[in-house]
Amino acid sequence: MRTAADWKEYLGESLAQAMLALKDNRQRTLMSIIGVAVGIAAVMSVGIVSQGGRQYIFSELESFGLKTLWVYRDRDQKNSLDLAREGSGITNEDYAALLTGGCCSTVARFSAVVYPMDWQASIKLGSLQVRANVEGVDTEYLNINNDQVSQGRPFSTEDIKRRQAVVLIGESVRKSLFNNHPLPVGKTLRIGETQFTVIGLLKEKRRDFLTSMGATQEFDVNNRVLIPYTLFQQMLGIQEIQTLQAEVLDQKKINPGIAEIQDFLSKQHRGRYKYRADSMLEWTQTANRIVYGITFIGVLAASVALFVGGIGIMNIMSTAVIERTREIGIRMAIGAKRKDILWQFLIEAALISLIGGLLGLLLGAGVLVILARWTGFPLQADAVLILLALLVAVGVGLASGFYPARRAAGMNPVDALRYE
Amino acid sequence: MAFSIPNFSSNKSNVRPIIQLEGVSKSYTIEHASIVALNEVSLTIYPGEFVAVTGASGSGKSTLMALIGCLDRPDTGDINLDGEPVGHINDERIATLRNRRIGFIFQSFNLIPRLTTLQNVELPMVYAGTPPLKRRRHAMIALQIVGMQQRAQHTPTQLSGGQQQRVAIARALVNNPDIILADEPTGSLDAGNVDEVMKLLSQLNKNGKTIVIVTHDMQVANYAQRTLYMRDGTIISDIRR
Ligand SMILES: Nc1ncnc2c1ncn2[C@@H]1O[C@H](COP(=O)(O)OP(=O)(O)OP(=O)(O)O)[C@@H](O)[C@H]1O
Ligand SMILES: [Mg+2]
Numbered sequence: 001m002r003t004a005a006d007w008k009e010y011l012g013e014s015l016a017q018a019m020l021a022l023k024d025n026r027q028r029t030l031m032s033i034i035g036v037a038v039g040i041a042a043v044m045s046v047g048i049v050s051q052g053g054r055q056y057i058f059s060e061l062e063s064f065g066l067k068t069l070w071v072y073r074d075r076d077q078k079n080s081l082d083l084a085r086e087g088s089g090i091t092n093e094d095y096a097a098l099l100t101g102g103c104c105s106t107v108a109r110f111s112a113v114v115y116p117m118d119w120q121a122s123i124k125l126g127s128l129q130v131r132a133n134v135e136g137v138d139t140e141y142l143n144i145n146n147d148q149v150s151q152g153r154p155f156s157t158e159d160i161k162r163r164q165a166v167v168l169i170g171e172s173v174r175k176s177l178f179n180n181h182p183l184p185v186g187k188t189l190r191i192g193e194t195q196f197t198v199i200g201l202l203k204e205k206r207r208d209f210l211t212s213m214g215a216t217q218e219f220d221v222n223n224r225v226l227i228p229y230t231l232f233q234q235m236l237g238i239q240e241i242q243t244l245q246a247e248v249l250d251q252k253k254i255n256p257g258i259a260e261i262q263d264f265l266s267k268q269h270r271g272r273y274k275y276r277a278d279s280m281l282e283w284t285q286t287a288n289r290i291v292y293g294i295t296f297i298g299v300l301a302a303s304v305a306l307f308v309g310g311i312g313i314m315n316i317m318s319t320a321v322i323e324r325t326r327e328i329g330i331r332m333a334i335g336a337k338r339k340d341i342l343w344q345f346l347i348e349a350a351l352i353s354l355i356g357g358l359l360g361l362l363l364g365a366g367v368l369v370i371l372a373r374w375t376g377f378p379l380q381a382d383a384v385l386i387l388l389a390l391l392v393a394v395g396v397g398l399a400s401g402f403y404p405a406r407r408a409a410g411m412n413p414v415d416a417l418r419y420e
Numbered sequence: 421m422a423f424s425i426p427n428f429s430s431n432k433s434n435v436r437p438i439i440q441l442e443g444v445s446k447s448y449t450i451e452h453a454s455i456v457a458l459n460e461v462s463l464t465i466y467p468g469e470f471v472a473v474t475g476a477s478g479s480g481k482s483t484l485m486a487l488i489g490c491l492d493r494p495d496t497g498d499i500n501l502d503g504e505p506v507g508h509i510n511d512e513r514i515a516t517l518r519n520r521r522i523g524f525i526f527q528s529f530n531l532i533p534r535l536t537t538l539q540n541v542e543l544p545m546v547y548a549g550t551p552p553l554k555r556r557r558h559a560m561i562a563l564q565i566v567g568m569q570q571r572a573q574h575t576p577t578q579l580s581g582g583q584q585q586r587v588a589i590a591r592a593l594v595n596n597p598d599i600i601l602a603d604e605p606t607g608s609l610d611a612g613n614v615d616e617v618m619k620l621l622s623q624l625n626k627n628g629k630t631i632v633i634v635t636h637d638m639q640v641a642n643y644a645q646r647t648l649y650m651r652d653g654t655i656i657s658d659i660r661r
């Protein structure tokens with residue numbers, strides 16, 4: 001049994017040995033250390049990117065609602081007769097029937113979404129004027145979209161039923177119209193010819209990932225205002241709903257939900273219209289693919305680098321074992337057991353690898369700073385990951401040191417002592 | 421033949437031999453040619469004896485020492501150390517025997533160059549699992565015995581040959597073994613140092629250690645009470661004085 005002090009001395013001596021090996025085979029040692037360092041940096045980056053990136057991307061997707069789907073009329077049909085047909089294919093009667101439970105066991109809630117042809121409208125406050133997206137929505141809209149009201153209040157059922165001229169505004173609109181005015185709630189602004197009272201402010205949303213994926217084009221999610229869909233229909237002079245938004249009970253029910261709603265609407269209109277649907281499913285899958293892609297490339301790079309580093313260490317240790325054959329003989333002659341010799345070289349290999357690992361952590365930290373800037377991901381290393389990376393480094397050292405160490409331990413003392 | 425050894429000659433049968441070889445053979449194969457290094461050697465050494473082994477180069481002296489010291493295994497024959505057969509026991513036990521029962525001294529000193537004098541002397545105790553403080557104390561005592569305590573922090577390259585050999589003797593002593601095996605310990609030393617090293621070994625022998633020493637030097641052999649002559653892997657004469 002070795003005491004703690006023994007291990008300290010053992011490690012101390014092995015560290016000194018590792019340093020000597022480092023000096024003796026400078027180039028090879030450097031290559032191995034760099035190999036391990038690059039590998040560990042890759043391991044760390046992969047861990048952090050796949051962890052931090054996933055969190056980041058999914059928190060963004062979550063801001064849409066991962067259980068959200070949109071159903072609207074499919075206008076891209078080959079049949080020109082179909083195309084000539086008027087209307088959105090979703091009437092107020094359809095919507096009322098849906099809300100009263102006419103269909104869809106998989107759907108938790110619905111919201112009508114009404115918007116003008118080009119989505120946008122002018123919004124005026126005194127002499128100020130901005131163009132922003134205007135959506136006419138129902139009470140459940142905020143819930144479905146994970147929208148939060150940071151000031152004021154959301155729509156009430158009364159607002160919708162009585163077509164109240166009330167508006168919720170997004171952060172970008174607030175900034176352009178109210179500048180630094182802290183409390184826009186209660187102020188009046190004009191959309192078209194109608195005067196609206198601001199009842200609340202929508203909490204800012206982030207769309208960096210989806211924008212970078214080309215999902216949202218130039219659409220600024222914060223440059224929008226919401227008004228009751230009933231009022232908007234009146235303003236536009238229509239009786240229909242452009243898009244039906246729904247939230248299913250859980251993520252797995254998205255496709256069944258889409259099918260149920262489409263079926264329902266088709267039946268309502270006796271097949272006069274075809275419908276399309278969008279959901280976040282595609283984006284969750286894309287996000288997953290991206291995260292897995294990064295992980296895969298990273299793991300591959302890490303493996304190659306660690307392999308190169310490991311081979312290098314094996315090489316150095318083999319040389320060291322041969323150079324120190326006589327020393328091994330001496331140690332055996334004075335009573336070293338085979339396992340003592342084995343451990344001596346294993347610890348040396350692990351220490352060289354660990355030096356690489358520590359360098360790798362520094363390198364990895366540098367890579368992460370760059371990656372964080374580049375991707376916008378808030379990447380941070382945690383203690384578990386750092387520990388894991390160092391453990392991998394030690395593991396590589398032990399694995400690549402094993403063969404030379406075993407050869408050292410297997411030497412015949414008499415032959416080792418005769419070695420010149 | 422001498423009959424004046426007071427301890428053992430009269431009542432050998434009552435004392436257990438500390439080293440005993442029975443028909444021990446060892447051959448080496450180089451490039452398909454087999455060289456018989458030891459040929460059916462039998463030898464009995466009693467506790468406290470001081471034995472010199474001489475003979476021409478290649479006669480098998482070092483091979484004999486390696487087998488006694490458990491650095492190698494015999495092809496055939498039995499080796500007993502203090503009654504324990506050691507020819508075919510496991511590596512771990514052999515390491516322990518080398519560590520506790522035997523101290524080696526070599527012609528080329530065989531100190532580990534990057535360790536200090538003190539660390540070199542401590543090494544057998546490291547492998548014995550001796551606690552560090554006790555290790556330091558015993559190493560310093562051993563260095564004192566060989567008169568090298570002033571050089572505890574020097575490395576081997578900073579010492580003369582004679583000084584290195586004294587450190588090696590301290591290392592051989594430090595686990596208090598009963599057998600000291602020295603293969604041409606004075607072969608690399610000048611006359612003054614030879615004397616000093618041999619006086620040290622004699623002193624150790626007087627204190628009860630069994631010593632076997634290989635040498636070409638008759639003057640060195642004269643320190644021993646018993647001299648073996650080897651030729652072609654056999655002991656051709658065994659003279660007690
Ligand atoms: N490991 C080995 N491999 C091959 N041959 C060996 C080995 N060890 C010893 N021999 C051979 O065995 C014979 C005896 O060698 P040994 O070293 O015992 O001789 P020695 O008496 O110690 O000689 P010297 O006085 O030169 O040291 C020699 O012929 C030597 O070449
Ligand atoms: Mg020899």
